[in-house]
Structures are given as C-alpha cells and as structure tokens.
Amino acid sequence: MTVTVTPLRVRDPAAFGRVVVLLGGSSSERAVSLESGRNVLDALRARGIDAHPLDGIDALRQALVQGERIDRVFNVLHGNRGGGEDGVLQGLLEAFAIPYTGSGVLGSALTMDKIRTKQVWMASGLPTPEFVRLAPGDDLRAAVFRLGLPVFVKPSCEGSSVGVARVQTEADIDTAIAVARAYGGEMLMEQMVVGDELTVGILGDVALPSIRIVPKGGWYDYNAKYVAEDTQYLCPGLEGTDEEAIRTLALAAFRAAGCSGWGRVDVMRARADGRLYLLEVNTAPGMTSHSLVPKAAAQLGIGFEELCWRILEQTL
Structure with a gap:
C-alpha cells in the first residue's frame, strides 16, 4: 500500500500567528503531557513559529477572558478530568472561535x-472485542464468568494504561476488584485478544504505516510506554495486504467515531486467525521520545519538526 502525503500548504511561519501550546493539565496523564508539550514547543520554535506554552485549561480560560492574543492552539493535553481529550477544551475554543489541532467536540468526547466508542463501531459493522460495562458497585466477579x-x-474514560487490570485466572479477580474500587467510576471489561x-x-486523510509493539515484559503497560527502553517498535507492523487492511480499518474507525485532524487507533491482531480488533482511539497522542505517531511519520520521511508543522497546518 503506497502512502502519499500532500505537500506543505504554507512555508511562512508567520502564517500561524501567535500559537499557544497547551500542555500539562490536571489529568492522570499530566507528566506525559508536559513532556509532549515541551517537545512540540521546541519543534515549532525551531521552525520560526511564535509559540508559547500554557499549562492547563484554566490557564487558557484566564488568558482568553483577559483578551490575550491567541491565534490558534496546539493541544497536547492528554486524558479527561482536566485533560484536553474529552470535548471540554474543544467546546471552550469553539466558543471563542479559536482554531485548534485535533478532533472537534464530538470526536473528542466520544472517543x-x-x-x-465500541458501541458506535459495532453499529458501523467494525470489529471490536466483546465487552461488558461495569457501573460502580456492579458484580465484577459475575461479569468475568459471563464474558x-x-x-x-x-476505566472507560482514562488513557495511557492508567488503572488497567489483567484477569487471566480466577486468582486475578480480587486484584481487578480492588483496581475498580480504587478508580470508582465506570469500568470496561473486555475480552483479551491474544496476539x-x-x-x-492518522494524519489528516492518511493512515500512517502501522507499528507492531513488542514489550519485553509481554504487556504494553505504562512503564513499557513511557519508561522502559527495551520495548521494540516494528514499523511497518504488517506486510502486504495485511498492512493495507489494518490501515483501511484504522481510518474507517477514526472517521466512524467522528474524529478529524490527527490521532492514533489501537488495534489487536489475533494470533489464532489473524483477525483485527479495534481497541480505542487517541485524539491527542503523545509526542514524547517513546511516542508512536512520530515513529510512524518518520517512516515516510517526516521528521518531528515537520510533523508538528503539518498538524498545525490543519488549523489554517
């Protein structure tokens, strides 16, 4: 499958005006967002763009109310509850008519x-693992045996593998119950796809080369994502028609969920039969040294600075 990216739309950094890089926030993914934001800020400034950091939605709100000039926002807030991926930030910027990177209110809130998101995919005929919704206080043990x-x-509304429990045997159920109680919100129980x-x-209308993730410990948890240096990233992750199929599926899933701009779609490929299963969408992916969208873009010859420029171009 040949991947073609369009030429850059503008060459003059002044076309972007004064850009705010929104980072940090108060979600559980604050540390990742701070690192992502610093990287994006450095990349934009290296290209001559007038870029400035702001930490969190409240700081942005104050700047807007005080009339501070903001021509567009590069959003690298991660997560919800003070993050920038649940539609709240997007609604604020829409109200002030300020262009911003990434998906709009609907795509952000849904994913x-x-x-x-899984319900929308199922209604669209897209494959995703079987699941059970767990409201606070539901019988998790009974749900395990049912699924x-x-x-x-x-958690249904967290990212970066925060609050995830693996239940491989009955002995693991008590640990999962403790994790669910500690979180206190709605949980998703999902069949584990072995593979x-x-x-x-996703960059605009282009699905980038897939990446197959091979963590040394067997699980791609928070440590493997952001700390460990021994996780392998194989890009492209598949070959031939399999690679074409996963990119086509990812783009369809992204669009079905109302997403736009850029993002990342996580997929499992079953070892037994090669079937693909959609897991989730990230509408403000990490931009750290371990992050995956920059790795995939690099396979097409798009360096980190150019990637940030292309994402910001989508706000013009």
Whole structure:
C-alpha cells in the first residue's frame, strides 16, 4: 500500500500567528503531557513559529477572558478530568472561535469514552472485542464468568494504561476488584485478544504505516510506554495486504467515531486467525521520545519538526 502525503500548504511561519501550546493539565496523564508539550514547543520554535506554552485549561480560560492574543492552539493535553481529550477544551475554543489541532467536540468526547466508542463501531459493522460495562458497585466477579477468561478491566474514560487490570485466572479477580474500587467510576471489561498489539497513526486523510509493539515484559503497560527502553517498535507492523487492511480499518474507525485532524487507533491482531480488533482511539497522542505517531511519520520521511508543522497546518 503506497502512502502519499500532500505537500506543505504554507512555508511562512508567520502564517500561524501567535500559537499557544497547551500542555500539562490536571489529568492522570499530566507528566506525559508536559513532556509532549515541551517537545512540540521546541519543534515549532525551531521552525520560526511564535509559540508559547500554557499549562492547563484554566490557564487558557484566564488568558482568553483577559483578551490575550491567541491565534490558534496546539493541544497536547492528554486524558479527561482536566485533560484536553474529552470535548471540554474543544467546546471552550469553539466558543471563542479559536482554531485548534485535533478532533472537534464530538470526536473528542466520544472517543474518551471507550464503551460508547465500541458501541458506535459495532453499529458501523467494525470489529471490536466483546465487552461488558461495569457501573460502580456492579458484580465484577459475575461479569468475568459471563464474558469468559481472560479479560482486561480498565476505566472507560482514562488513557495511557492508567488503572488497567489483567484477569487471566480466577486468582486475578480480587486484584481487578480492588483496581475498580480504587478508580470508582465506570469500568470496561473486555475480552483479551491474544496476539499482536498494533497501532496506526492518522494524519489528516492518511493512515500512517502501522507499528507492531513488542514489550519485553509481554504487556504494553505504562512503564513499557513511557519508561522502559527495551520495548521494540516494528514499523511497518504488517506486510502486504495485511498492512493495507489494518490501515483501511484504522481510518474507517477514526472517521466512524467522528474524529478529524490527527490521532492514533489501537488495534489487536489475533494470533489464532489473524483477525483485527479495534481497541480505542487517541485524539491527542503523545509526542514524547517513546511516542508512536512520530515513529510512524518518520517512516515516510517526516521528521518531528515537520510533523508538528503539518498538524498545525490543519488549523489554517
């Protein structure tokens, strides 16, 4: 599958005006967002763009109310509850008519909710693992036996593998119950697909080369994502028609969820039969040294600075 990216639309950094890079925030993914934001800020400034950092939505709100000049926002806030992926930030910027990177209100709000995203995919005929919704206080043990082992239990509205429990045997159920109680919100119990973990970055209307993730410890958890240096990233993750199929599926899933601009779609490929299963969408992916969208873009000859420029171009 040949991947073609369009030429840059503008060459003059002044075309972007005064850009705010929104980073940090108060979600559970604050540390990742701070690193992503610093990287984006450095990349934009290296290209001559007038870029300035702001930490969190409240700081942005104050700047807007005080009339500070903001021509566009590069959003690298991650997560919800003070993050920038649940539609709240997008609604604020829409109200002030300020262009911003990434998906709009609907796509952001929907994909932050894994359960509702899966319901939309199922209604669209797109493949995703079987699941059970767990409201606070629901009988998790009974749900495990209803769905069948092995399963993942995770918050419906968190990212970066925060609060995830693996239940491979009955002995793991008590740990999962403790994780669910500690989180206190709605949980998703999802059948575990045994196979390869892959991800596909989206840049505009282009699905980037897939990446197959091979963590040394066997699980792609928070440590493997952001700390460990021994996780392998194979790009492209698949070959031939399989690679074409996963990119086509990822782009369809991204669009079905109302997303636009750029993002990342996580997919599992079953080892037994090669079937693909959609897991979730990230509408403000990480931009750290371990992050996946920059790795995929690099396969097309798009360096980090150019990637940031192309993302910001989408706001023009």
